[in-house]
Amino acid sequence: MPSLSKFLSDNRGLSEKEADWLQHLVGDWNLVSDLLRADLVLWIQGVEGAHAVAHCRPATGSTVYYEDPVGIVITDEQESSIPSLLAGAEPTREPEPIEREGREATGLLVPVRKDGRTLAVLAAESPLSDGSRSANEVHQHELGRRLLRMLESGAFPIEGAPIPPRRGAPRVGDGVVQLDANGVVRWASPNALSAFHRFGIDGAMEGITLAELSTDVLQSRSPVDESLPLVLMGRAAWRSDMQARGGTLSLRAVPFTERGVRTGAVILVRDVTELRRRERELITKDATIREVHHRVKNNLQTVAALLRMQSRRMKSDEAREALSEAMRRVSTIALVHESLLQGSEEAVHFDEVIDRCLRLAVDAASATVHRAGAPRLTETQVEVHTEKIGRVGSIRAEEATPLALVVTELATNAVEHGLSETGGTLTVRSERVGSHLVINIEDDGDGMGAAKPTGLGTNIAITLVQGQLGGTLTWQVRPGGGTCAVVDVYLDPLSL
Structure with a gap:
């Protein structure tokens, strides 16, 4: 079924300003529906006849429509006052007996006018009452009729008044x-x-x-x-x-x-006392979570700095390399907490994390390489380009940390074992369909051949993928030369 916007955009008899006016009416007409305790149906003139383009059910009474009437067309040959009202005829301003889906009801037709021109017809239809109305219903009905008179004269919806937000907005049933x-x-x-x-x-x-x-x-x-x-x-x-x-x-x-x-x-x-109290609690909770992420990030950066200082004091190359690897892993976890600081939810925009993981992996991987665009420290250094293809999107914070560590470890391995002598391109290719995510970390170096990847970084990556992410990690020979590490996981859905 076409939307109201589609109906209005396809109607050449309405200007853009007039279409916006009808959109504004539909955005606020539940007030009229609730006061009158009536279904509202908006009719506009189309090529084939009068089209029902929008429908509103009352929250304060029974509906006369079991099926949505949107899409119904009334031709000029059918017995109805709607086409004549759309052509500019004057309304009777009195409800008339009608029948809707085998039940007796009353209907009132009101032209929707703006600047003296009839743009549409509003039908207010309510079930036939068996008894007399209460004093409360009588007062509300009269208020609704006053709004209908404003609608006919072009004074409602009120021009310049914003459509109220749904959260906590009062309605007729509230008071x-x-x-x-x-x-x-x-x-x-x-x-x-x-x-x-x-x-x-x-x-x-x-x-x-x-x-x-x-x-x-x-x-x-x-x-x-x-x-x-x-x-x-x-x-x-x-x-x-x-x-x-x-x-x-x-x-x-x-x-x-x-x-x-x-x-x-x-x-x-x-x-809205309870609603506002809960909103304040959420704001306080959000501020507290942000502060926690900020402090954790700062503490992890401090630990990384201490590891860096300690590695410089090591005389053993093996000890210096181990501390450097530990520093890199701590810095990767700090990246995730820094990303959590940027958003309002407990989710991470992981594509930004990948960019920083790639820079970190190349800068910390080996002294024999330098990242493209970065200054060359020695003339013997080879250049490594980084490339990111595809998008991961947002993922839960609990999954972002292990996935960031995996990407960093695999990217570091690709640089150290595939590109440290020849240079080349390090590519992260991501493909996500729903909760299924596949990340390829590729290099166009010499390739690993039949050798099986080993080492602490490889073991960490396998443990994180299989243990915390519940996925698989495999290595393939890249077409055209080089190695491709494939991470295949199913992510948990984000809770909104």
């Missing part, structure tokens, strides 16, 4: 307060009254300015959002949080206008 043009409370739903009572506002609210009621309980030492007074008075279509006594209310104001004059507002209210 509704109706204000007049002066910000005085005219009616509040039971859920809204409960939220304000928990917040610290006692007694009746009707007949009193909402800003006055809230000012008495606001924490004087807590920072207050600059938009809060405008929201409490219903003067701006905005969202704001209000905090007092350890509780937090999320407020959203939607002003009512008639012929460009503000006549009141509806305030949606939600108690």
Whole structure:
């Protein structure tokens, strides 16, 4: 089924600005749906007739559609008022009896206009009620009808007002307060009254300015959002949080206008105390984790520096080489912790780690080579180019450390045993499909022939691949000369 964007982009009768207006409407029309307790269907004119391009179900009542109506086409020959309304006819503004999927319902058609032009038709359809409406439903229905009148005149959705973020956004079911043009409370739903009572506002609210009621309980030492007074008075279509006594209310104001004059507002209210508390805990946890990674990185760099100093004091070449290898491995682990500092999650962008592992492997592998682009220390040094092909993407921190060590060990072996005398190119080729990752570490040197790789670095790489990563490590003869080490693992999925 095509998306709303596809429907609108394919409609040549709508300009880009008009299409954006309809997108803005669909992004915020759950407010109208919840107030009216009705399904909303958006119809636009197409080549074949009127097309249903978007649908919204109410969160406060029953739906009349079991199947999504998006994609239905009404031709001009069919008995319906929608094509005539799309052509500019005036609506009846009264609900009419309809039938949806074998059930009786009522439908109200409202033209969606902007700058005097009909862009679409909004159908508000709700199941037929068996009994009388409660006072709460009557008030909410009237508020919804006021928004429909604004929709018809081009005043809703409110121009310039941002679409509210989903996280913690209040909806009609959370609580509704109706204000007049002066910000005085005219009616509040039971859920809204409960939220304000928990917040610290006692007694009746009707007949009193909402800003006055809230000012008495606001924490004087807590920072207050600059938009809060405008929201409490219903003067701006905005969202704001209000905090007092350890509780937090999320407020959203939607002003009512008639012929460009503000006549009141509806305030949606939600108690988000627990949500904000958890958000603060996550922020604190994230800051703590970053600090831990920072300290671990610094400590590992200190250990690497001490190993480097100790290796310079060694008189034995074997001892000096062993300390240098230990220094390189510690530095590789430090790279992973430094990468974790850059992101907001416990995941590592491993392609950046590979770049640094390659530089580290070439620089620390042998005194007989130098990295391409780096200064040559002696005239006898050969040059090694590094190349990275493909992408690994993000992986879990628990897998990044052993994988980084494996890549560094294999890259170091490739330089020391394949390129230290002839120079050449060291290539890391990565291919990832879902959780399956294959990394090839290749060199175009002399090759190892039939010899089997040995040594401490090889044993470390095999142990890490098989033990911690649950994969395989094999060596192949590279076509055209050289050696290729193949790491084949299945990664754990990232937890979002």
